[in-house]
Amino acid sequence: MTDLREKLQSLAALPVDRPMGMPGAYYTSQGQFDHEAATVLRLGWHCLGRVDEIPEPGDFFTVQLLNEPLIVVRGDDEKIRVLANVCRHRGMPLAEGRGNVKRFVCSYHAWSYGRDGALLRAARMENAGFDAKNCKLHGHNVQQWNGFIYVNLDADAAPFAHPDLDGLLAPYETEKFRLVHVAEENWHTNWKCLVENFMEGYHLSVVHPQTLHGYTPTGLARKLTSGLGFTSYGANYPDGIPSRGQGAPGLSDEERQRSTLFAKFPTQVASQAASLLVSISIFPVNAGLIRVKWTMSTYGDDLDEDTIAGRIKLWEEVNREDREKLERMQVALGSEHALEGPLAGDDYEGTIRDFQTWLAAQDMPAQAAE
16 A cells, blocks of 8 residues: 555656556555545545535435435524434434434434434433433534535534636536436445546547537547646537537536536536536445445526436436446456556546646645654
């Protein structure tokens, strides 16, 4: 693992015009994954979903992030909280799936909690050492951005800000998009592989000849802005293809004629188009397994129900194509011959280098502390 961390630093320091990808062990080593889980993942801001997944007080959904089971809930005060999904009595999970509740009731001993996490009732607890005020559910560090909900497991983490990415997305009015679809599934791949795959246009025409090549061919991919904690590229549409929706009134013709793909490191990737927003949240489980949650949102009433159904079907197929390739690659990455290889130019794989250099920067404090 030490060799892999040193390799990351050396490759991240290469000249911009000579980028190299990491060797296969970086994606298959459980030791490397355990290190990431304790550092870059534990300390990172993770997208859990969209704000309008839980529009009403009491609406909630659950998620597992590393070793932490979470409840994402809208309280009586309309505030969105991320609570530990762990009863303060004996550690039983309080909720599963999604729904609406007036209170969370433990299925083990019936302790009940309010939608703000406060303990409301604990039957027969008469011991002198029991104090209900000390039994509130832990509330995690939460932030909303562009209609997304984020959590950081580090209670002391500072709020994030990405002004350049804000500027890129502002014309689309991302926060106003409405949710139309949510799906989850397991992929047998490393979490970093999906980030890298989604964020490069080099594979579009090869892996997606029927689904994406016609309107986002590899040859029209162009790198966009990047910065601390994010990267982006434009999947541009050929001239003459049918309109894919008008979107926000302030969009330029250029913005309407591309899908703007961005990654918010470490685990969110998204495609922002004029009328359609698709976001993938990656929940790493181990070196070769991730839980994938993807949401689709639309701008107002730009797209009718038949068109939305068609876009859902299209993205299901796109995800299937990517999943198939990544799961096959995960097996091959275990080979001793899966060595570092050269990356393509900035417009095609420059985003992978952005991710690589960010990961290297995140690992420096951990190395200095050792």
